Amino acid sequence: MKSKMKNFQLQEIKHESDLDKNFGKLIAKKAHGEKLFGCIQCGNCSSACPLSSYMDYTPRKVIAMVRAGFKEEVLSNKTIWLCASCYNCTVECPKGIKITEVMYALKREAIINKIYPKNFPIPIMASTFFKEVKGRGRINETWLLVNYYLKYNILKMFGYTSLGIKLFFTGRLLPFEKGLKNKEQLKKLIGNSEA
Ligand code: SF4
Numbered sequence: 001m002k003s004k005m006k007n008f009q010l011q012e013i014k015h016e017s018d019l020d021k022n023f024g025k026l027i028a029k030k031a032h033g034e035k036l037f038g039c040i041q042c043g044n045c046s047s048a049c050p051l052s053s054y055m056d057y058t059p060r061k062v063i064a065m066v067r068a069g070f071k072e073e074v075l076s077n078k079t080i081w082l083c084a085s086c087y088n089c090t091v092e093c094p095k096g097i098k099i100t101e102v103m104y105a106l107k108r109e110a111i112i113n114k115i116y117p118k119n120f121p122i123p124i125m126a127s128t129f130f131k132e133v134k135g136r137g138r139i140n141e142t143w144l145l146v147n148y149y150l151k152y153n154i155l156k157m158f159g160y161t162s163l164g165i166k167l168f169f170t171g172r173l174l175p176f177e178k179g180l181k182n183k184e185q186l187k188k189l190i191g192n193s194e195a
C-alpha cells in the first residue's frame with residue numbers, strides 16, 4: 001500500500017520537463033553498455049528478485065524509471081542499496097539485460113552525486129570502503145571503521161571502544177598496518193573513479 005501510494009505521488013507530481021532525459025543513457029554506459037531501452041517490462045526480474053518485496057521500487061520499475069529519467073527518485077531511494085547482487089534478475093531476463101550491473105552503476109552514481117538516503121549505513125560504508133582501497137591499496141579495518149563512524153554516527157563509535165581495545169591487545173586490530181607498496185599500479189586500474 002505504501003509503495004503504491006509512493007508511485008501514485010510520483011506520477012502525480014513529476015512533469016516531463018523535470019526528468020533527466022540523459023540519465024538512462026548515462027547509466028546504460030556505466031553499466032557496460034547495457035541495453036536498458038530494450039526492456040519489455042515483463043516483470044521477470046521482479047519475480048525472480050528475493051528482495052523485491054522489501055523494495056519501494058521493484059527491479060522492473062527501477063529499469064523503467066532509469067530510462068525515463070527519474071534520476072532523483074531512483075538515486076535517493078533505498079531500493080538500489082537493498083540489492084544483494086544475487087544475479088537472479090540477470091539470469092531470468094528474456095532480453096539479456098544485466099540488471100545487477102545497472103544496480104551497481106546506480107550505486108556508484110548515487111555516491112558520486114551524494115544522493116542517497118540520509119542516515120542509511122550501506123552507501124556510507126560503500127563509499128568509505130572504496131576510499132580506503134583507493135587511498136591505501138588495501139582495507140585496514142581500524143581506519144575503515146573509524147572513517148565510517150565519523151561519517152555515519154560518531155557517538156555509536158564510542159559504544160565499541162572497549163571491544164576495540166580488546167581487539168587491539170589481541171592483535172586483531174592493526175591501525176599501523178602498511179598500505180600497498182606500488183600504488184601507481186592501483187591508480188592505473190582505478191583511474192580517477194570516485195566510486
Ligand atoms: S526481466 Fe528484463 S525485460 Fe523483463 S522487466 Fe526485467 S529488465 Fe525488463
Ligand code: SF4
Nearest residue numbers: 049083084086087089
Ligand atoms: S541482483 Fe539485486 S535486483 Fe537482481 S534479483 Fe538479486 S537482489 Fe534483486
